[in-house]
Amino acid sequence: MSRSGGRIPMDPFLYQPHPASLRQYAEWFRAVYPKEAKEEDEADRAAEKEAGKRTRDGIRALWEKYKKQHAAGQVCIVAFLFSLFVILCGVFFFILASDIIRPP
Numbered sequence: 277m278s279r280s281g282g283r284i285p286m287d288p289f290l291y292q293p294h295p296a297s298l299r300q301y302a303e304w305f306r307a308v309y310p311k312e313a314k315e316e317d318e319a320d321r322a323a324e325k326e327a328g329k330r331t332r333d334g335i336r337a338l339w340e341k342y343k344k345q346h347a348a349g350q351v352c353i354v355a356f357l358f359s360l361f362v363i364l365c366g367v368f369f370f371i372l373a374s375d376i377i378r379p380p
Contacts, residue, residue, distance in 0.1 A: 284308060288342060295346040301339045 285304040288296030296304070306313040316334030323332040 289346075291346075293350065295343050296339075298336060298339050301342060302335045305335055305338065 284307045285300060286296075287308075288301045288304050291300075302313075313335065316338075320330075320332050320334055324330050
């Protein structure tokens with residue numbers, strides 16, 4: 277159960293601009309995907325029992341994948357904002373140049 281008092285934790289894909297922590301992601305994953313979370317936990321326990329040490333962490337692997345997706349999304353946002361900035365600068369300088377060049 278999540279620490280938020282029975283409520284479903286916030287979707288980690290909505291955290292902006294920082295990615296969710298492992299604990300936040302795990303709480304959300306267990307609340308939204310209980311069957312998959314149980315399977316991941318059981319697979320972790322089975323791998324640990326077989327090897328005698330912790331060798332697998334399924335939810336952590338999913339969180340790492342989520343962090344990479346989040347970083348890629350942030351790069352796309354920054355690229356979009358930079359492109360918008362370049363376009364606006366071009367428009368501004370075009371207007372500025374056309375005012376300078378225009379005969380009185």
